[in-house]
Amino acid sequence: MKVVVSIGGSVLVPEPGGDRVAEHAAVVEDLVADGCRVGAVVGGGGVAREYIGAARELGANEIELDQLGIDVTRLNARLLIAALGEETITAPAEDYEEAGESLRQGDVSVMGGVAPAQTTDAVGAALAEYVDADLLVYATSVPGVFSADPNEDDDATKYAELTATELVDVIAGLEMNAGASAPVDLLAAKIIERSGMRTIVLDGTDPERIARAVRYGDHDGTDVVP
Amino acid sequence: MKVVVSIGGSVLVPEPGGDRVAEHAAVVEDLVADGCRVGAVVGGGGVAREYIGAARELGANEIELDQLGIDVTRLNARLLIAALGEETITAPAEDYEEAGESLRQGDVSVMGGVAPAQTTDAVGAALAEYVDADLLVYATSVPGVFSADPNEDDDATKYAELTATELVDVIAGLEMNAGASAPVDLLAAKIIERSGMRTIVLDGTDPERIARAVRYGDHDGTDVVP
Amino acid sequence: MKVVVSIGGSVLVPEPGGDRVAEHAAVVEDLVADGCRVGAVVGGGGVAREYIGAARELGANEIELDQLGIDVTRLNARLLIAALGEETITAPAEDYEEAGESLRQGDVSVMGGVAPAQTTDAVGAALAEYVDADLLVYATSVPGVFSADPNEDDDATKYAELTATELVDVIAGLEMNAGASAPVDLLAAKIIERSGMRTIVLDGTDPERIARAVRYGDHDGTDVVP
Amino acid sequence: MKVVVSIGGSVLVPEPGGDRVAEHAAVVEDLVADGCRVGAVVGGGGVAREYIGAARELGANEIELDQLGIDVTRLNARLLIAALGEETITAPAEDYEEAGESLRQGDVSVMGGVAPAQTTDAVGAALAEYVDADLLVYATSVPGVFSADPNEDDDATKYAELTATELVDVIAGLEMNAGASAPVDLLAAKIIERSGMRTIVLDGTDPERIARAVRYGDHDGTDVVP
Amino acid sequence: MKVVVSIGGSVLVPEPGGDRVAEHAAVVEDLVADGCRVGAVVGGGGVAREYIGAARELGANEIELDQLGIDVTRLNARLLIAALGEETITAPAEDYEEAGESLRQGDVSVMGGVAPAQTTDAVGAALAEYVDADLLVYATSVPGVFSADPNEDDDATKYAELTATELVDVIAGLEMNAGASAPVDLLAAKIIERSGMRTIVLDGTDPERIARAVRYGDHDGTDVVP
């Protein structure tokens, strides 16, 4: 089984320190021990936000901010690599071909962002499409896809299951609504739709949930079915 | 004045041969002679479609197809560079920093695609944002932004002017409608919206129209105003 | 057994589409299944000629035209890679070391051109020399080495066998004769001569002929013996 | 006049935000306006320490920690570049040749770390040697070179002036004394010694001090004279 | 067992020709046959000294000289690779990650210098630390660590064993003494100290000594114990 796990930056490194990273690495290693081939895509989180905030103040434009953000995702990817131990790949992959090559050779692959104007959500979906993954898991800071932003709207309800086309519609609706944050972005949703791969969006603050979802399909998040 | 011109592949190379490329190069050189700093972004066109068609038949996935398409955009970029003559840059820029550096040094910059899952429409908008362009021109094969695909729907009407937010809505609507082709894609529209730069979408089959639009603001396409 | 196959661009992609590419990929896969280590070098063909023609019209010099040609050979190499399927290398090798490394690790290697002023014929011979190949096969659009250009001269006769030194002489003679096209160029012939490797020049329009020649030494082309 | 300024990470980014960066950028711009050619080398500071701490916990070795640290110095270099505005270089230099090339072309150059097992102190000295700088300034968090660590030892006295050979001896002595932190490291001191360039070590928490030291030689730190 | 062998340039190539290189390659192959994973780091030797001398005369600065020296170490690394035969890696590693990746995949790794202001002594120690080597061997032109330079001082005595901390002290002492040459430099000694790895310094003019030291711990040089 081939799995791509997209781990949000604030899920992987919620605060300075390596504890959460170690837990995520343990999950990746368990999946590998089960025979999975695992590609991990890592976001920027709080450190990215701090650098981006400072650079915006200093007059940087959005593309420059994205470039800073990509650099931070690669720092976070290095942390995950450090936690994966001596016998894993030595540096983050910088594009899909490099990541795909690692997976083809039986290694874990870890990457951050790829290019400006593209989130790591979209990178996760693109990597999954590129390596023809059986499953794509988004480990985010909200426990699934909601009808509205659950932090803003008490009536927001979580979808247990969506078709990929419904996912695109829901995300498009959320993005129209300025300020609302969606757990995956529209480009990612469209890649999921066109490639028809099974996708799970779940709460990644307890990494064990990822392992359970991959192994048994058991989770409290949202299933996106082709 | 700093201008980014995004030239569709089938507008630049409608058929094998260099005639149209020479005309586009002449426009770029005229603008430079007027004192403009010009960044050109070039699409893939017919050759890209042929390679992508062949590779899809052979089982390539969408990300691999995008990679092929990017390679063809860079071939087209080399044609434009050849036509720009001896005293211009020698090779296509591969990312925004390289392109921005050329513009900063007073050179023309020519680039094709940057990364999978991102059209050259979006690259044009991102480059314009990155270099803080005064104007972004899309030279496409349709003469502006329409309410519907003019090739499919007789009632399609062309917008003479749109706000950037209206542009995003129109494009979002067109993209929902499978099969309809929009002159710029949604990601490009969103970058235009967030950066607030003036944008013109016009018929690029006569390159002189680009020169007129840049110099006098005179064109028959669609004005996107911040 | 280590084999390098040099496939002419117009043999691999005689017209837009993937059919011929699929047949060549099948031959490579069959050889691999037989236990061969296969390096493929791919030419530019018709698309290269079109781009080169357009760029020449636009004033590009020969080195720039070669650069365009190399880019097209790499596009063609990507097509062959796409046809080779998921478990093969992900991108064309750009130099001999990268190609040799793939072969060393038991992978197929696919490359196009390497540097200006050097044909893919010569790249094929150089790769074969570099990896110490047992056999070099040129799959061309003419069925072997002739005493003259068979398209120009009715008295042209095909050599069934040549020593490498005779090959150099024949090719040198053909190249003197402006307009005559040789199935391999002089640099390639000289590399074959100095390295003393067995070489077959055959008609590649039916890819099965390559497989037969490698397996049984059975072909209607020209054998070049050390 | 050619100046290399080595700015400690915690001096440049003492806390999240761009205020101090903006002040340092203003000093660089003022020096450029005075006719100086300026190369800046930027350290890692608090964010580097956090990442390194987390990675050490996760089992990374010292070389891997250095690699993380280098990545953070480049993030900080991007902040300084953002503050330097539109007409400056677009990305941090990754080695001395790239940095030297920028200075040669009349641009400011900004770099972070270069290779593991080498601090940005040493990079600053090496860059100054490489570009044959007239002056090297260390903007650190302590106000000069002391006979002992002033945070540890009340009897520590600041040197107003040292020869380069004395500097090497003082630093060697401090480094013997585990726990004591020196304002520049031994490798940097040795490069200063062998190249014979004038060097000033001063308190960089008020960036204006750098400008005053460069312009008038007026500062409260330590002068290292050849 | 993982071993890093640092071979001095004048030990590997004492004079033009491949004899000594072949002997060193044979030792590496024997160790691999014993089940060792071997990383080799190669110095510059006489050719480096000649180029550096010429460039110094021509006005190059120390950093430029280091760059020349690094290039020569990579030439020497290519010689060792040539001698290691067809089934080994194809080119010198340029940084620790590339070298570590080769070792991880079960290949021998060969590298020269990495960055200016850093000897190949230090590169050897850093590579050993990076790959968590069990043993680091310096094959030098003097038969161990001495209390003084044995070529200068008749009273110089060889240490049979030193702790890493004693090694740092001895080397620091030797470096103070201008003109005295130490078998490893101070940065290397400090890396050895901090990483706590077993290290042997021995006479590399007879390569067999390396094999014996690795296999049986039997040698006439200096043991550095953690």
Place this chain on the structure above:
Amino acid sequence: MKVVVSIGGSVLVPEPGGDRVAEHAAVVEDLVADGCRVGAVVGGGGVAREYIGAARELGANEIELDQLGIDVTRLNARLLIAALGEETITAPAEDYEEAGESLRQGDVSVMGGVAPAQTTDAVGAALAEYVDADLLVYATSVPGVFSADPNEDDDATKYAELTATELVDVIAGLEMNAGASAPVDLLAAKIIERSGMRTIVLDGTDPERIARAVRYGDHDGTDVVP
């Protein structure tokens, strides 16, 4: 005026030391002071021969030997760059685009070899063609093009003038004659022929001859006229 000077390795570095290099650099600087744009291509000479001899003994194949040779040409290029002083480019160009870019920006360009199976003779001609040079000068160890190898044959006579087509014939004849060494190789001659550029082959052991030939057309070598 644009000039490419191809300097043989044994002409530039006949023996260890920088004297001859300094003289060649002075000629380049004089030509630049005259208003010329100068591209220099540098060969491998004696050091290349030593490394190639050692590697051949160790079993390297011709392509690996070429790679070693290229590395040595780049070392020699660094020597010439060192002699050109502080305000010139900082590193050898690795391909024609990089070299052309330097010339376009008004800098001197220095390069060595480019790819295996291609001499620096051919690189010189290709660079001259690429940058559309007015004159190509070969500074070799023989004083022009001879009817036979002057070291082997007392009846060898020097041509004062040849057409490019005659040059190709003479060189082809010399190359047939095993053991005879030609001052430029056949590929170089063919590039000269197709590009129709003026070329001078002269004795480069006195670098002043190059300056005289460029300035006044005055030399004792061979003129190749289009």
